[in-house]
Every structure is written in C-alpha cells, then in structure tokens.
Amino acid sequence: MPRIARTSRGPALALLLLLVAPATLRALGGGAFITTAQDGDWSDPAVWTGGVLPTGADVAQVDHDVVVTQPGATALSVLVGGVSQGRLDVLSGDLFTQQLTVGAASAGFLVVDGGTVSTGDLLVATASGASGQAQFASGLVDSENLVVGGPLATLGQIVVTGGDVEVFADGGLFVNAAGTLRLTPTALDASGLQPIVAGDVTFTAGSTLTVAVSSLDPLVGQGWDIVEVGGVVTGSPSTVDAPGSYTVQLVETPPGLRAVVTDVPSFVDLGGASTVGAPVVLDAQGGLTPVSPLNVTVTGAQAPLALAWLSLSPVPFPALGGTVHAFPFTNQFLLDTSAGDVVISTTWPGGIPAGMTFVLQVIAQDGSVPDGLVLSNAERGTTH
Numbered sequence: 001m002p003r004i005a006r007t008s009r010g011p012a013l014a015l016l017l018l019l020v021a022p023a024t025l026r027a028l029g030g031g032a033f034i035t036t037a038q039d040g041d042w043s044d045p046a047v048w049t050g051g052v053l054p055t056g057a058d059v060a061q062v063d064h065d066v067v068v069t070q071p072g073a074t075a076l077s078v079l080v081g082g083v084s085q086g087r088l089d090v091l092s093g094d095l096f097t098q099q100l101t102v103g104a105a106s107a108g109f110l111v112v113d114g115g116t117v118s119t120g121d122l123l124v125a126t127a128s129g130a131s132g133q134a135q136f137a138s139g140l141v142d143s144e145n146l147v148v149g150g151p152l153a154t155l156g157q158i159v160v161t162g163g164d165v166e167v168f169a170d171g172g173l174f175v176n177a178a179g180t181l182r183l184t185p186t187a188l189d190a191s192g193l194q195p196i197v198a199g200d201v202t203f204t205a206g207s208t209l210t211v212a213v214s215s216l217d218p219l220v221g222q223g224w225d226i227v228e229v230g231g232v233v234t235g236s237p238s239t240v241d242a243p244g245s246y247t248v249q250l251v252e253t254p255p256g257l258r259a260v261v262t263d264v265p266s267f268v269d270l271g272g273a274s275t276v277g278a279p280v281v282l283d284a285q286g287g288l289t290p291v292s293p294l295n296v297t298v299t300g301a302q303a304p305l306a307l308a309w310l311s312l313s314p315v316p317f318p319a320l321g322g323t324v325h326a327f328p329f330t331n332q333f334l335l336d337t338s339a340g341d342v343v344i345s346t347t348w349p350g351g352i353p354a355g356m357t358f359v360l361q362v363i364a365q366d367g368s369v370p371d372g373l374v375l376s377n378a379e380r381g382t383t384h
Contacts, residue, residue: 031057031076036064036086042095043070056096061104062086068093068115077101078119081108081132090115090139099123100143103132103156110134112165117141122169124148125156125179133157138164145171146198149179149207162186163194173198173227175237177206183259184212185224192216193224195256200231209237211259214244217268217380220355223251223260233257267379270359272316272323274374277366278302282376284360288383290350298335298342298376301364306335306342314359320371325378326361335362348383356383 034054040047047066054060060075061082068090077099080086087109088095088102094116102108103125109132110117110124122143125132131154146169149156153176160167161184173196175181185192203209211224233252240259242248247263266288273279280301286294298306309329316325335342362376 031055031059033059033061034075035061035082036066039065040067041070042066042068042073060097062088062108063106065089067091068095079104079108080110081106085109087111089113090117094118101126102134103127103130103153105130108132111137112139112141113137115139117143119143121145121147124158125153126150126176128152129154131155133159135159135161136165136167137161139166141165141167143167143169145169145174146196147174147176147179148181149176151177151206153178156180157182159184160193160196163191165194167194167196169196169198170230172200172202172231174202174204175207175209176204179206180208180210181226181237182210182212183224183226185216188216188218188222190225193226195225195228197228198230201227201229201233201257203235203237205235205238207235207237208239208241209250209259210241210243211248213242213246213248213261217270218246218261218264219357220261220264220382223248223258225253225256226250226259227257229254229256263384264382266384267381270325270378270380272325272361272375273377274321274369276321277369277374280306280362280364280374280376282360282362282379284379284381286348288348288381290348290352292348294344294346294348296342296344296346296360298337298362298364301335301337301342301362301376302366304336304338306337306362306364308333308335308360308362311359311361312357320363320373320375321369322375323378324361324375325380326359330358337364352383354384357381 037049045051054075056074059077061079063084063086065087070093073095078097080102082104085107089111098120100119101123102110157180159182245265249262267284281299283297309326310331311326312330361378366374
C-alpha cells in the first residue's frame with residue numbers, strides 16, 4: 001500500500017501532544033465539532049448528528065460502533081470514545097486525519113484490519129483517566145508519532161498481530177506508564193510478525209511489553225524483530241511479559257529491537273491425540289532439573305499394555321486419527337495398563353545439560369477403532 005510522504009517533526013512533539021486538548025484542534029481548523037448519532041458506516045450521513053459527514057476541517061467524535069469501508073473518510077481530528085464508549089473499525093478504504101485519539105475521555109477501541117489509517121499522531125489512552133486499545137491486524141497504519149499510555153491514564157494498549165500489517169511511526173514510538181505494546185506473532189519464522197518501523201523508540205517507567213508466544217510453543221533462542229529503529233532507543237519496558245510461563249528478553253540489535261525467548265516451560269502439551277476411540281491422556285509434571293521430582297501419568301489407556309515413545313529429534317506426521325510427534329523414537333517403554341491408569345513417580349537424573357528437548361507420547365490399544373491403536377497427546381520437555 002502506498003504511504004503518504006512526511007517530514008518528521010521529531011519526538012519532542014509527542015510529549016506536547018499529551019497536553020493538546022481537542023478544543024485546540026477545533027480552533028486551529030476552524031471547523032465544526034461533529035459527533036456520531038448511531039452505529040454504522042462512516043460514509044453514511046445518518047451516522048452523524050445532523051446528517052453531515054465530517055470534513056478535513058472538522059473534529060469527529062465517535063461514541064458508537066463505526067466502520068470505515070469506503071475511501072475518503074477524513075477529519076482534522078478523530079476522537080474515539082468521548083462522551084461514551086466508541087469503536088472504530090477500518091476494514092477497507094482509508095481514513096485521513098491529523099490526529100487520532102483512541103480513548104479520549106471514555107473507553108475507545110480502534111481496529112485496523114484491511115484498511116489504511118494515515119494520521120499525524122495516533123494517541124492511545126494518553127489523557128487522565130483514559131483507557132483505550134488499538135488493534136492492528138492487516139492493512140496499513142501510517143503515523144508520525146505513535147503514543148500509548150501516560151502518567152495519569154488508566155490503561156492503554158497497542159496490539160500488533162501477525163505479519164500482514166505495516167505500522168509506521170516516522171517521528172517515534174512512545175510507550176508510557178500505563179501503556180502496553182502487545183505483540184502476537186502468528187508463526188515461528190520471520191513472516192510471523194511484521195516489525196513496526198519507527199524513528200525514535202521510548203519506553204518510560206511503568207510501560208509494558210507483552211509478547212504472546214505460548215500458542216507457537218517456541219524454543220529458547222527463537223525470537224522476532226519487533227521494531228525497526230531509525231533513530232535512538234531510550235529506556236526499556238518496566239515489564240516484559242510472555243503469558244504461558246515463557247520468558248522473553250528485549251534485545252537491541254541495530255537497526256532494531258528484537259524479542260528473544262530465553263526460557264520455556266519444562267513441559268508443553270503439543271496435542272496430537274487421536275480423535276477416534278477412547279481418549280488417552282498423557283500428563284508430565286516436573287522441573288527437569290538434576291535430581292528433581294518427575295511425575296508422568298497416563299489415563300484412559302486400555303489393558304493390558306501401552307507403549308511410550310521418547311524422541312530427541314522428532315519429525316511429526318499424521319497417523320491414527322492424530323499426529324505422531326515422538327518419532328523417530330530414541331527409546332520406547334512398555335507400560336502395564338492392566339490395573340488402569342499408569343502413574344510413574346521418579347527423579348530426573350543428573351548430568352543432563354540444560355536446554356535439551358525431547359518429546360514423549362503414548363501409543364495404546366483400542367479395539368473399537370479400525371487400526372486397533374490410538375495416540376495420546378504429546379508432551380515436549382525442555383531440561384533446565
């Protein structure tokens with residue numbers, strides 16, 4: 001998608017933007033203050049009070065659920081969530097404005113999923129008591145300064161998902177107190193997340209970076225370029241969070257910032273159980289540190305025997321109505337299932353280096369299915 005040519009105004013302006021009231025923009029533009037009257041498409045006059053569409057000289061306040069699906073939506077300033085909660089979805093077409101505020105005085109939500117937003121400054125929950133969220137999934141977000149949170153804000157969040165959206169902040173990206181930059185990669189390779197392209201990058205005290213990677217089951221050392229930096233990086237997030245017991249570190253690797261996985265859970269359920277027959281469930285618990293407790297439970301396997309496979313270099317393939325994860329196997333163990341559930345309580349041995357991975361899975365008998373065999377889910381272990 002084409003971008004609008006800009007002249008960078010520098011990061012200092014972003015601080016001033018936290019203090020600029022909508023009335024200032026109204027005075028500068030000399031236009032009207034137009035509010036929404038109902039839900040609907042931006043291009044529908046009935047959505048706007050008085051039946052008049054905003055122009056490039058007007059301030060548009062969105063207090064309903066409004067979608068942009070046509071080209072040419074424009075306003076001097078757009079306030080999403082003024083008197084009451086507002087939501088703006090840019091699904092196609094484009095929106096042009098000098099300033100876009102998400103969470104002006106009430107809660108505000110912005111979703112860009114297929115359309116284009118071109119704005120001088122995009123502010124997410126920067127004012128006192130403000131709350132707002134901007135979600136970027138696909139399309140183009142072209143801004144001068146991208147600012148989230150503020151010292152008196154309630155909560156602000158920018159969410160970037162996957163590699164189908166381009167986000168530009170030519171002046172700078174500013175993540176302030178009560179502000180969160182949340183990134184959700186959709187793949188383990190470079191296509192899984194499109195990095196934000198920014199001038200300067202600033203994290204202030206109380207800011208948060210969240211990298212939601214648990215659904216991808218990453219390994220230690222895997223990571224994502226999250227910001228391509230054209231200027232300088234100032235500060236670092238007060239919190240770097242990765243839900244699901246993962247640990248992620250923010251690393252400055254010129255010309256950008258990279259989020260790198262530095263620790264993973266001891267066990268991760270990879271799924272893969274057969275969708276036919278009676279379910280067989282494998283559960284593994286333990287820290288996988290030398291001489292630490294290890295508990296493995298197999299439930300639902302029919303008598304008299306089942307087989308556990310352990311693989312160090314797995315190559316998954318579909319079979320038996322599920323996915324065989326633990327193949328080729330390095331070791332296999334017979335499990336006596338004649339008494340019902342199998343419970344193994346042991347100790348993880350010493351002398352095994354940290355960072356080694358393996359996959360454990362159970363193949364059990366089941367006379368109710370054509371092949372006579374079913375798979376349990378697989379558990380991937382990582383030694384610590």
